[in-house]
Amino acid sequence: MTRIRKRTDDNTSCYKIGKMILTLSAKQVFIFSALVGGVLATSNMRQLKKRHSGDELEVQKAAAADNEVQKAAAPSYHGPSIILDKESYDEGEDITVSFSVGRPNDEYYSSSDAPSLNLDFNYPKWKIGLFMRDADPQGGSLEPIVGINLCDAMNCDPNDLNFETYTSEVTFGSQFESLMNGHWPVKLNDWGQGLDAYVLDTNGAAAIGPFEFEMRSNEKAKPKRKSGLSKYNHADKKDTSRKHTGINKAANTAAKIHQTNGLVSSVNGPSHSKDTKTVNSSDASLKKNTISAEKKEYQENEEVSISFSLDDIFKDEDKSKWRIGFFKENTRPHGGDVAPIVSIPICGEKVCANTVGTTDGQVTFSRKNAEAIEGSWPINFNEWGNEFNVFVLEDSGATILGPENISVLSNEYA
Numbered sequence: 139m140t141r142i143r144k145r146t147d148d149n150t151s152c153y154k155i156g157k158m159i160l161t162l163s164a165k166q167v168f169i170f171s172a173l174v175g176g177v178l179a180t181s182n183m184r185q186l187k188k189r190h191s192g193d194e195l196e197v198q199k200a201a202a203a204d205n206e207v208q209k210a211a212a213p214s215y216h217g218p219s220i221i222l223d224k225e226s227y228d229e230g231e232d233i234t235v236s237f238s239v240g241r242p243n244d245e246y247y248s249s250s251d252a253p254s255l256n257l258d259f260n261y262p263k264w265k266i267g268l269f270m271r272d273a274d275p276q277g278g279s280l281e282p283i284v285g286i287n288l289c290d291a292m293n294c295d296p297n298d299l300n301f302e303t304y305t306s307e308v309t310f311g312s313q314f315e316s317l318m319n320g321h322w323p324v325k326l327n328d329w330g331q332g333l334d335a336y337v338l339d340t341n342g343a344a345a346i347g348p349f350e351f352e353m354r355s356n357e358k359a360k361p362k363r364k365s366g367l368s369k370y371n372h373a374d375k376k377d378t379s380r381k382h383t384g385i386n387k388a389a390n391t392a393a394k395i396h397q398t399n400g401l402v403s404s405v406n407g408p409s410h411s412k413d414t415k416t417v418n419s420s421d422a423s424l425k426k427n428t429i430s431a432e433k434k435e436y437q438e439n440e441e442v443s444i445s446f447s448l449d450d451i452f453k454d455e456d457k458s459k460w461r462i463g464f465f466k467e468n469t470r471p472h473g474g475d476v477a478p479i480v481s482i483p484i485c486g487e488k489v490c491a492n493t494v495g496t497t498d499g500q501v502t503f504s505r506k507n508a509e510a511i512e513g514s515w516p517i518n519f520n521e522w523g524n525e526f527n528v529f530v531l532e533d534s535g536a537t538i539l540g541p542e543n544i545s546v547l548s549n550e551y552a
Contacts, residue, residue, distance in 0.1 A: 216305045218246045218346045220266075220337050226352045230323040232311035235266050237337050237346065239304040246346075253336070253344035261304045262289040262296045263340040268310065268324060271332030271350065273472050278342025280475060283329055284310060284320030285338070291317055326353045429530055429539040438548040439516055441504035446484075446530050446539060448497040457493035459533035460484040462501045464517065465541070467525035474535030479522055480513030481531065519548050 216238035223234040242259045246252055254277065267282025269275065275282070289296055291308040310318060324333065334348035432443040444462050463478025465471065471478070483490045486501040488510040508515055517526075524547065529540030 216240065217244055218337075220335060220346045220349045222335060222349055222351050224351070226354055228354050229325060230312065232309050233268070233335075233351075234307055234309045235335055235349075236307040237266065237305070239264065239301050239337065239346070241301050253347060254339070257343060257345050258340040259299070259301075260340045261299055261301065262294060264288045264304070264345065265338050266291075266308050267336050267338045267342075268320075269334045269336065269348070270329050270472055270475065271334055272470065273334070273475050274469075275336060275338060275342055275344045276476075278338075281342065282320060282336070282338070283324055283333075284318050284322050286310065286314070286317050286319075324353060329353075427539050429528065429542045431528065431542050431544045434544055436544065436546045438519075438546060439505075440546075441502050441506075442544065442546075443500060443502045444528055444542065445500040446498065448530075448538070450497060452538075453495060453497050455494070457484055457496070457532075458490040460490075460493070460538065461512075461531045463529050463531050463535075464503075464513075465527045465529065466522050467527060467543075469527065470541070471529055471531060471535055471537050473537075474531075477535065478513065478529075478531070479517055479526075480511055480515050482507070482511050484530070486510065517546070519546070524548060 218238060218240035220235065220237045223236070227233055239261055240246065247257065248255075253274075265285045265287045267275065267285040269280070269282050273280060286308045288294070288304060288306075288308070291314075292304075292306050294303055308317075310322065312322070315322060321328070331352050331354075332350065333353060334350055336344045336347035336349075339345045427449055428445075428447045430445050432445070436442055446462070461478070461481040461483055463471070463481035465476070465478055469476060480503065482501050482503060484499060484501065485491075485493060486499070486507070503511060503515055505515065525543070525545050527541035527543055529542075530538040532538050
């Protein structure tokens with residue numbers, strides 16, 4: 139708006155707005171100017187608000203992008219886990235184990251899937267261990283066939299207790315012999331086809347696992363019995379000082395049974411000896427191996443009688459240190475690695491004087507012959523449950539016959 143002239147006589151002025159000419163008094167000019175100013179102010183405010191909203195949106199977009207960058211940069215949480223790069227290996231082939239320890243308060247460690255309770259979370263002293271299939275580390279009482287300390291493999295700070303550090307991998311192989319403790323390579327003939335990998339805590343208790351895998355060999359494997367366990371009981375509920383010993387002797391004993399009875403190799407799964415008949419029917423001197431209980435169910439505190447019959451191939455052997463042993467349901471002797479809950483000499487007495495020439499017999503577990511029983515009789519049901527496997531064991535603790543399955547009824551399991 140442009141003033142083009144001013145009249146002083148009537149105190150009016152002329153203004154040009156575009157092509158229009160307005161004659162306004164002083165009062166009208168004031169009002170008109172206020173209106174025009176208000177319109178301009180409102181327009182300016184709208185522009186400022188729009189510009190501010192755009193800036194705020196840009197700030198929000200920038201913050202969101204920054205959060206995405208931070209999320210991408212931050213490592214994701216890895217819970218307790220163990221996995222191998224393959225499920226079967228040739229003898230002597232490198233075995234790579236990937237693992238993560240997770241937080242000490244991870245729900246896994248207090249769940250029924252955890253193989254042990256009351257772990258020591260001193261991660262720098264944890265290790266990876268390889269065991270025979272179903273050979274429970276038993277709180278550290280049973281050493282692995284071969285093991286590697288985590289910090290030795292990772293070259294980590296021995297004072298670093300941050301769980302995030304211990305998500306990595308270790309490799310068992312000839313070029314890493316300086317890191318390994320135990321037997322390498324793992325021979326199928328010595329340890330069997332099936333193996334388990336565990337993460338072990340400071341004391342050797344199973345912390346994570348097992349991951350099951352198998353060994354392959356070009357050589358013909360010696361027959362071995364293999365358990366069908368797929369889950370393990372908490373290791374701190376058991377106690378044994380047996381190590382991986384006597385395995386070759388156990389394999390030789392098993393070979394005798396297989397040679398006599400024509401049993402299928404254990405890699406196809408366990409067989410109940412009492413259901414296996416001889417294949418050489420022309421040899422009348424051979425008879426089937428049997429182990430049987432007087433009945434399948436017993437009452438609490440009732441005597442338990444176990445009968446057995448061995449093949450004549452064992453007739454001339456000294457069996458004075460052979461025993462009849464009870465094991466928890468789904469647990470096996472594993473060549474002598476796992477001790478029985480209770481056992482009694484094969485003659486049923488504290489000391490067996492002369493067992494050469496004998497192949498048949500019966501033993502009784504009762505309070506009357508408690509002196510002959512190794513272990514606590516009657517069995518503590520709170521600790522071991524009420525379902526059991528019974529075996530004939532040779533002097534190293536390896537299986538000769540079994541299992542025979544029995545149960546003992548009590549008020550707790552009624």
